[in-house]
Amino acid sequence: MVSSTALAEHDLWIDARRKKVTALDGALSLVLTHWSPAGDPPVDDVTAREGQPADAVLTRLQRADIETGATQEGYRIWRQDSPAQQAFHEIEYYDHDPAWVLPGRFELVDDERVVPFEHIKDDGATRGLPVSGDLVFEVEGTEYRLNAFDTNYGGSSKLQLVFGDRTNGVESYGAGRFLFLDHPAFDAPGTDRELAPGDSIPITIDFNRATVPPCGFSNQMNCPLPPLQNRLPFPLRAGEKRVRFADGFRL
Template identity: 45%
Template structure:
């Protein structure tokens, strides 16, 4: 993939109407995030992801045996990295998990309208895939569908980013120099996620809504990591930073 900085021409900062709309909905989005991660099947509730060996027909209901009533189970699937064959998995969620009980808040930067960017989305003709490393795959990659290029300009520099198709929505996985910084301006070490709003060839990236990925709440998630072209050379001082626990610890 190309580096993040390119010579492409792209729109600049968002229009005043886009900024007003984003600011008006920001407080509600923050409240929703704080409640959703602590929900009975929210990010903090995931206590186990179990991948079943070939031939194991264990159901979600059977997986609940021996667990308290606060635990629920769901099924999921993926492709085996070695064979390409489909794998079945089961996830267990505990509405009274230790992580939920310990959760305090998610630190975030103050709302900054300068980090709302209008971009151009250029689709590709075929279903292009790009390899993404994942946090639990020991350096191996999984190919994700990236249906086009997102180009935009900030402070005179043009960028090209790759967002993959997440059930019909563009999800940007990005990194920047704040990742892993222990100071007040630091963010989650492995990078952050951002859903991109798209209408035709126009896209809006509101980095105020960048969020800590699920793996920042439970080690039972296998999150994609930012590819090289999605790693910003400058700090992205907008959006969520880190998960904060009641004992004051952050991660």
């Protein structure tokens, strides 16, 4: 049975998610991502804004070129009148299920560990992401160990899990889902030492907070796909399923 407090907190989270994705800087508002060739200077603001309304938002970003590692300059255009915003109906959810609030642990790994992640727009090529640790938990007596990496989400340090399960493409978003967890402090509880590789910290893993990746809201996003070791061999019916748009709309 789900407690009234848990349901109320979950409803607040759902409301916050809708506000986030529909905001001016939310995924539904992204209409353009442009990358200059590696080594080229950034596109100037006037050129980047050409053909866009005055209230469009321009943001800058960088990445390493997937072939050479050289810096690529990029920019994004965000518009709250985007086609995706206008066609958006809702995010579909599974009912909150306390069975998917799992006790687990975050196990620190070597600082040098890099895992190749394929991204949805990279035509099968991979980008190495530094993995700070593993999320370890049990489901029906079987232990699972999934790679998680550090990220900044909502202005705070988080662990990001990119995972797949047997609902993908059938009930939930086909390319997998994300889960963001508060990053545990790197201090072993009750001691005065920092964690070393192989040490672990207890962590609660609430899959009811699983989300559709930003690429489920905008085709201008380039989301990481679950690596093989992060694909669960069972259906995980918790969290967000997929995004529902107006009939006939396609990203």
